[in-house]
Amino acid sequence: MNEQSPRKLTINILRYDPHVKGDKPHVDTFEIEEAPGMTLFIVLNDIREHHDASLKFDFVCRAGICGSCGMLINGRPGLACSTLTSKLPDVINLAPLPVFELIGDLSVYNGKWMRGMNERLETWIHQKEKEMRDINRIEEPMDPDLSEEIYELDRCIECGCCVAGCGTLQMNENFVGAVGLNKIARYRLDPRDEREDADYYELIGDEDGVFGCMTLLGCEDVCPKKLPLQSKIAYLRRQMVKIGLTKDIHKCDCLEHDEEY
Amino acid sequence: MRIIYTDVLVVGGGLAGLRVATGVQERGHRTIVLTLVPPKRSHSAAAQGGMQASLGNCAMGWGDNEDIHFEDTVKGSDWGADQEVVRMFVNTAPKAIRQLTQYGVPWNRVRKGKHEAIINAEKVVIEEREEAHGLITARDFGGTKKWRTCYTSDGTGHSMLYAMDNKAHEESVKIHERMEAVSIIHRHGRCYGVVARNLMTGEIIAYIAKATTIATGGYGRIYEVSTNAIICQGTGQAIALESGIATLGNMEAVQFHPTAIVPVGILTTEGCRGDGGILRDVDGYRFMPDYESEKKELASRDVVSRRMIEHIRKGKGVPSRYGDHLWLDITILGREHIEKNLREVKDICENFLGIDPAVDWIPVRPTQHYSMGGIRTKHTGESQTLKGLYACGEAACWDLHGFNRLGGNSVSETVVSGMLVAEYISDFCDSPQSHIGISTGAIEEFVRIEEEKIRRLLNNEGGEDAYVLRRAMEKIMMEKVGIFRNGKDLADAVEQLEQLHIRSKNISVFRSKSYAANPALVVAYRTQKMIKVALTVAYGALLRTESRGAHAREDYPMRDDVNWLKRTITSWPDPEQTLPTVTYEPIDIMNMELPPGWRGYGKKNIIENPDSAIQQAKIDAIRNELIKKGASRFDIQKALMPFEHLLPERYRGRNERLYERFDEPKENHE
Numbered sequence: 057m058n059e060q061s062p063r064k065l066t067i068n069i070l071r072y073d074p075h076v077k078g079d080k081p082h083v084d085t086f087e088i089e090e091a092p093g094m095t096l097f098i099v100l101n102d103i104r105e106h107h108d109a110s111l112k113f114d115f116v117c118r119a120g121i122c123g124s125c126g127m128l129i130n131g132r133p134g135l136a137c138s139t140l141t142s143k144l145p146d147v148i149n150l151a152p153l154p155v156f157e158l159i160g161d162l163s164v165y166n167g168k169w170m171r172g173m174n175e176r177l178e179t180w181i182h183q184k185e186k187e188m189r190d191i192n193r194i195e196e197p198m199d200p201d202l203s204e205e206i207y208e209l210d211r212c213i214e215c216g217c218c219v220a221g222c223g224t225l226q227m228n229e230n231f232v233g234a235v236g237l238n239k240i241a242r243y244r245l246d247p248r249d250e251r252e253d254a255d256y257y258e259l260i261g262d263e264d265g266v267f268g269c270m271t272l273l274g275c276e277d278v279c280p281k282k283l284p285l286q287s288k289i290a291y292l293r294r295q296m297v298k299i300g301l302t303k304d305i306h307k308c309d310c311l312e313h314d315e316e317y
Numbered sequence: 318m319r320i321i322y323t324d325v326l327v328v329g330g331g332l333a334g335l336r337v338a339t340g341v342q343e344r345g346h347r348t349i350v351l352t353l354v355p356p357k358r359s360h361s362a363a364a365q366g367g368m369q370a371s372l373g374n375c376a377m378g379w380g381d382n383e384d385i386h387f388e389d390t391v392k393g394s395d396w397g398a399d400q401e402v403v404r405m406f407v408n409t410a411p412k413a414i415r416q417l418t419q420y421g422v423p424w425n426r427v428r429k430g431k432h433e434a435i436i437n438a439e440k441v442v443i444e445e446r447e448e449a450h451g452l453i454t455a456r457d458f459g460g461t462k463k464w465r466t467c468y469t470s471d472g473t474g475h476s477m478l479y480a481m482d483n484k485a486h487e488e489s490v491k492i493h494e495r496m497e498a499v500s501i502i503h504r505h506g507r508c509y510g511v512v513a514r515n516l517m518t519g520e521i522i523a524y525i526a527k528a529t530t531i532a533t534g535g536y537g538r539i540y541e542v543s544t545n546a547i548i549c550q551g552t553g554q555a556i557a558l559e560s561g562i563a564t565l566g567n568m569e570a571v572q573f574h575p576t577a578i579v580p581v582g583i584l585t586t587e588g589c590r591g592d593g594g595i596l597r598d599v600d601g602y603r604f605m606p607d608y609e610s611e612k613k614e615l616a617s618r619d620v621v622s623r624r625m626i627e628h629i630r631k632g633k634g635v636p637s638r639y640g641d642h643l644w645l646d647i648t649i650l651g652r653e654h655i656e657k658n659l660r661e662v663k664d665i666c667e668n669f670l671g672i673d674p675a676v677d678w679i680p681v682r683p684t685q686h687y688s689m690g691g692i693r694t695k696h697t698g699e700s701q702t703l704k705g706l707y708a709c710g711e712a713a714c715w716d717l718h719g720f721n722r723l724g725g726n727s728v729s730e731t732v733v734s735g736m737l738v739a740e741y742i743s744d745f746c747d748s749p750q751s752h753i754g755i756s757t758g759a760i761e762e763f764v765r766i767e768e769e770k771i772r773r774l775l776n777n778e779g780g781e782d783a784y785v786l787r788r789a790m791e792k793i794m795m796e797k798v799g800i801f802r803n804g805k806d807l808a809d810a811v812e813q814l815e816q817l818h819i820r821s822k823n824i825s826v827f828r829s830k831s832y833a834a835n836p837a838l839v840v841a842y843r844t845q846k847m848i849k850v851a852l853t854v855a856y857g858a859l860l861r862t863e864s865r866g867a868h869a870r871e872d873y874p875m876r877d878d879v880n881w882l883k884r885t886i887t888s889w890p891d892p893e894q895t896l897p898t899v900t901y902e903p904i905d906i907m908n909m910e911l912p913p914g915w916r917g918y919g920k921k922n923i924i925e926n927p928d929s930a931i932q933q934a935k936i937d938a939i940r941n942e943l944i945k946k947g948a949s950r951f952d953i954q955k956a957l958m959p960f961e962h963l964l965p966e967r968y969r970g971r972n973e974r975l976y977e978r979f980d981e982p983k984e985n986h987e
Contacts, residue, residue: 073831073833073834075518075519075831075833075834076831092638093580093581093669093670095581095669104836104837105784108828108829109826109828109829109836109837109840110828110829110831110835110836110837111836112834112836114354115547116354116358116359116360116546116547116548117358117360117362117363117546117547118546118547118581118583119363119583119584119665119669120664120665120668121362121363121475121661122354122357122358122359122362122363122546123357123358124354124358138664138668138669140668140669140671159495159517159834160834163834165495165517166355167354167355167357167358167494167495168494170355170357171355171486171492171494174482174483174486175486178486178487179483179486180420180421180483180484180486180487181419181420181421181483183419188416188419189415189419191412191413191415191416191419192412192415192970192971192972192973192979193415193973193979194452194973194974194975195372195414195415195418195452195453196418197426197450197451197452198423198424198426198451199426199451200425200426200427200428200450200451200454203423203424203425203426203469204423204425204470204657206423207423207425207469207470207472207476210423210469210472210475210476210479211472211475213357213362213475214355214357246421246423248418248419248421249421
């Protein structure tokens, strides 16, 4: 960044407060002098503290870890906290993530959407025997490579960027989104989860699930964690097709020796 | 007015809160969690480094057990910890991690055979046992004798929190999001729930429960620069304080983490140093061995932070427009290791500094990080003075960490305390003592008071600007109640904070009048609360004329075991008081399993209490006699300081390890 002559940034923010009667969506413009190392977190807080105290937006960790601050940054979903202004042009347009219920201005209720998705896909470890292993005893071993592979998919922060960047979701609000399909891929990989492909087929084997994806790749393009969303969706789709074509969907032996993506 | 009844109310949706919630729900009590943000966004997600549990699977952790974890933790606390609580904790941590494994946490695992590691800036080869292959592995952290910190790359908190939240979904725990507890409802010394404000609609709601748990994390945001998420504002401690009855413990014990990046204060995990990273000064010189010859970069956090500041004060800092800093060098770990095990660190360096930590050194400086103080509780997590109010995790002071917390013990504590406190709460709910004896009229009064406060803030014209007061408070805390403290600065800080407190009664919300989602209003009432919390920290620090753990007084450099082996207890009995009330609770050496001594790192500045030697002699005699009789380590421990009776029955069992098998494995394979 050029320290001699700081840039003047023009920040256009799409404003709307559903709690204020008669409020209409409009754009407010703020002029900010750029500072070294400035992120959109700093910009928005500066605006709130010095220009407009009513501006609504969400940050929690401000370090790219928690996924709270997803918004449209010049039309593209991303995390505002880890976006340096130096990587953006002089004019910065900010808008709330689409798809999610609006709380106000840049703040959306994506927690509600995510909770619904998690409940729908039952994103927890399913074990047939309810009784847990004795926690005083040595734990079940797991292959070190496998645990790392699971973690690779477990890194999703549910920020909603993939949902906002998804063409299918614009047309079908019931679509489970890349975030949900990634969860299924994660649990499918995990031997602790005893659900089988037939069980997953029940959850995602339709147009609201894995067959709804139009492979526009928006999700993977905007994922701040760079998760391999598209290859996982493609892989799941192949597996679900096999299950769908099998009459006896309870157990499919052919999957046992399937190539791993 | 809406009143929502439940059996158990949990305020805070991080690791501690969720673990309590699932625990009580499993015991059959309906539970509601109130949370500012979706639980998966909680600050627990930011814990990168790991969770201490003495599994002893990996080669460098071999031989680890509860006794060693106990000793490390008590020494780390600078003898401020409650040793019975430490015993409860170290015995439960292995169970907690094994349970989390079943909830789905993808812990990194031991890989049999040889692998390279960096220890003391040198490459060494470590060989892992075949029998340990696939079990949970661990990394090195400061202040521990063994490699005990279990992890998932550098996203440990994230993967634990997600597993825990998923478990809460499975247990159908009710989560009420964007709901902020603003006061505690109580009568006759008994807590009945909270008044909460819906942050989306502005609605004020009374939540009434048999038991209420505060698990809202720490109060780091009273400081100008903190590694904490911006929601860690100490409002949980504040509403307890404002009850006038509940007390806070050791609020002056505030930890600074050695390696937060400059200027934004985002953390780079202690795992960087645990994995072999080193600190360098302006000349590129590795200075820590000069100060701490034995533990070097891996002395406990308070010690490393102070040594860094000492070194900067000698003129060895790297000048920058944001003040002097030092370098964290992890380039020696190699790109492969960084991209696999320290990827969050790499992302942070790229996103916020524009550097590649595999090539460049990272600019770091000690930064506010952890709150050892919190709502003072008994070992059960229940407030000592307000019945039915519980606290756990960082929000609480059941006193596991004393005056300094070891890295890896905090996420561990969240889950362990959650497990244990859930049992005590369930027992309480099962007893007739838990009956809810408060009328709707009395509840309405609490709601009315909060509504009135909001109305006054919104209607007040020409008063104080909350942002101005808040920034002033943050600056005072940073400059005068920081890593090194002295009487003059602390006295100034208390006086100035007291003035801010008085001014804060006249805050106006003059730029945004909406009753519903209104960030200006939120800043206004939280600032009032935060200043009170800041006062408890500064005032406690002023009165404590010694140095212990993270509390370092330049004018009183000695740890004074004669006069200050006691906990600071703070309360605010009269809302008209402009300073908190401070009393003390003695810590009895004669009940300690490990009497005060030198920690094994840091300066040996101790005013010794004669009781320490007496108790040590007593313990040595018991131990020697029992060893002669061939007693096991469990028998010896029991003779020194029995604790098992304090634990909930289901968590009293011993922990199996590869070298401490319960029985011949043959039996299991049949």
